[in-house]
Amino acid sequence: MRKPVIIGVGLTPVGEHWRLALRDLAVEALLNAMEDAGVDKVDSLYVGNMASGSFVEQENLGALIADWAGLGNIPAVKVEAACASGGAAVQEGVKAVMSGLEDVVAVVGVEKMTDAWPSDATRYLAYAADAEWELFHGVSFVALNALVMRLYMKEYGYTEEDLALFAVNAHANGAKNPYAMFKKPITVETVMKSPYVADPLKLFDASPIADGAAAVIITTEEKAKEFVDKAKMVEVAGMGRAIDTINLANRKEFLFLRAAKVAAERAYKMAGIEVKDIDFFEVHDAFTVMAALSLESIGAAERGKGAMLAKEGQIAIDGDYPIQTLGGLKARGHPVGATGVYQTVEAVWQLRGEAPNQVPDAEIGLTQNIGGTGSNITVTILRRV
Amino acid sequence: MGRPMQVARYWRHFKEKYRLIGGKCKSCGHVHFPKRPVCPECGSQEIEEFQFSGKGKVVSWTIVRNPPSGYEYYKPYPIALVELEEGPVVLAQLTDVDPEEIDFGMEVEMVTRKVREFEEDGIILYGYKFRLPIK
Ligand SMILES: [Zn+2]
Numbered sequence: 001m002r003k004p005v006i007i008g009v010g011l012t013p014v015g016e017h018w019r020l021a022l023r024d025l026a027v028e029a030l031l032n033a034m035e036d037a038g039v040d041k042v043d044s045l046y047v048g049n050m051a052s053g054s055f056v057e058q059e060n061l062g063a064l065i066a067d068w069a070g071l072g073n074i075p076a077v078k079v080e081a082a083c084a085s086g087g088a089a090v091q092e093g094v095k096a097v098m099s100g101l102e103d104v105v106a107v108v109g110v111e112k113m114t115d116a117w118p119s120d121a122t123r124y125l126a127y128a129a130d131a132e133w134e135l136f137h138g139v140s141f142v143a144l145n146a147l148v149m150r151l152y153m154k155e156y157g158y159t160e161e162d163l164a165l166f167a168v169n170a171h172a173n174g175a176k177n178p179y180a181m182f183k184k185p186i187t188v189e190t191v192m193k194s195p196y197v198a199d200p201l202k203l204f205d206a207s208p209i210a211d212g213a214a215a216v217i218i219t220t221e222e223k224a225k226e227f228v229d230k231a232k233m234v235e236v237a238g239m240g241r242a243i244d245t246i247n248l249a250n251r252k253e254f255l256f257l258r259a260a261k262v263a264a265e266r267a268y269k270m271a272g273i274e275v276k277d278i279d280f281f282e283v284h285d286a287f288t289v290m291a292a293l294s295l296e297s298i299g300a301a302e303r304g305k306g307a308m309l310a311k312e313g314q315i316a317i318d319g320d321y322p323i324q325t326l327g328g329l330k331a332r333g334h335p336v337g338a339t340g341v342y343q344t345v346e347a348v349w350q351l352r353g354e355a356p357n358q359v360p361d362a363e364i365g366l367t368q369n370i371g372g373t374g375s376n377i378t379v380t381i382l383r384r385v
Numbered sequence: 386m387g388r389p390m391q392v393a394r395y396w397r398h399f400k401e402k403y404r405l406i407g408g409k410c411k412s413c414g415h416v417h418f419p420k421r422p423v424c425p426e427c428g429s430q431e432i433e434e435f436q437f438s439g440k441g442k443v444v445s446w447t448i449v450r451n452p453p454s455g456y457e458y459y460k461p462y463p464i465a466l467v468e469l470e471e472g473p474v475v476l477a478q479l480t481d482v483d484p485e486e487i488d489f490g491m492e493v494e495m496v497t498r499k500v501r502e503f504e505e506d507g508i509i510l511y512g513y514k515f516r517l518p519i520k
Pocket of ligand 1 (some may be wrong): 410411412425427
């Protein structure tokens with residue numbers, strides 16, 4: 001099969017873009033990525049988005065964005081996998097290139113969340129849960145994660161302060177990222193003083209509601225030479241994706257992301273690597289406890305030891321397991337359907353040596369994007385060419 | 386978005402939501418809630434209805450302080466994962482309980498209560514909640 005490489009990235013800052021519409025954000029990121037790659041046309045477009053129909057009453061994003069970006073009569077579709085929509089869209093783009101059907105593919109992840117009232121936004125996010133058996137009972141997405149957080153602390157003896165360390169690390173890294181929503185370091189005390197949203201989960205354990213768009217251009221290694229130097233090429237070396245029960249209550253284990261394990265194993269196998277070969281991890285820290293569970297489920301930590309990595313300082317840029325190197329969902333911000341593409345862009349920066357918070361000599365990076373309460377997960381391995 | 390949905394959508398689940406009827410696999414005996422078309426254990430499609438006792442224990446809980454729209458009236462309210470005595474876990478609100486009292490392993494029983502009301506002339510939804518057992 002053909003080797004897929006990313007040759008261009010583009011993005012908007014994450015934030016409350018009250019003056020910009022969903023299409024404005026998507027087109028800006030997309031055109032930036034095309035300019036970065038030096039391409040003026042693409043064969044197809046994949047749009048990662050979770051809930052545009054609810055948030056801005058707009059579906060058919062393939063047509064909308066390709067039309068407004070002036071891409072002509074190309075095939076263009078929206079890819080939806082809840083908060084993992086961005087990661088899934090990147091993988092669909094890679095598959096199109098690998099198959100030989102399309103040579104130059106654009107992927108854009110976009111979400112416009114701040115046009116909705118906060119309680120409506122809370123409702124739309126809960127559409128990623130099981131509508132009949134979870135949302136029906138008035139549960140929010142935050143509350144589902146709070147149920148997991150309480151169990152995690154009990155099972156392994158961690159405190160709220162221990163989990164807060166993931167937020168502290170994310171904000172420390174986000175402070176260096178000009179595209180991050182929050183550019184201010186915080187302390188454990190900041191997290192502990194923030195109000196409970198769903199006990200024991202506090203405001204600063206959760207990622208913010210935000211707007212943003214990020215894009216990548218994918219082509220084959222052969223074709224890439226027409227557009228960019230080798231230094232700008234990043235290979236998509238491996239990828240995997242899996243689901244678990246949509247309803248948290250139906251899960252066999254509440255403290256293990258089975259879908260992440262399956263997805264990661266597929267990705268490692270395809271890339272021919274082991275977890276120890278990875279230099280940095282962009283894991284899905286929509287909630288602090290999910291950062292811990294992610295590290296455990298992809299094999300970077302043993303069960304129950306994910307939060308130990310934070311306590312030992314190993315998740316910092318100079319640690320053995322750097323995570324959220326540009327702020328993660330927590331500090332960069334989490335425009336849900338765009339997040340997986342932001343992770344990809346940030347991993348490309350690290351591998352090109354262009355990150356404002358550079359992991360020294362980074363050669364292999366992993367992105368892990370979670371949809372639902374662990375129900376739909378993508379893992380992608382990126383490698384310096 | 387508090388607009389009432391079609392009544393049919395809720396009517397479909399009366400058995401589950403009013404009486405806690407789930408599924409039992411005729412092939413391997415696995416019981417599950419809600420009832421599914423395919424047994425999650427063995428893949429059999431021979432599933433019969435199964436009446437749960439409604440008794441269970443709290444596995445984990447939280448207090449919803451920022452609810453999704455349509456549920457503001459009840460806030461803050463406790464939601465729990467409850468392990469039924471027959472095995473499956475269900476998610477539901479706890480009712481008639483002081484949040485300070487809730488603990489791991491706390492015994493609870495199912496009751497039918499109002500879950501949501503749509504404004505003006507909208508429909509009223511009922512379903513299972515769990516409370517401390519009345520001795
Ligand atoms: Zn069975």
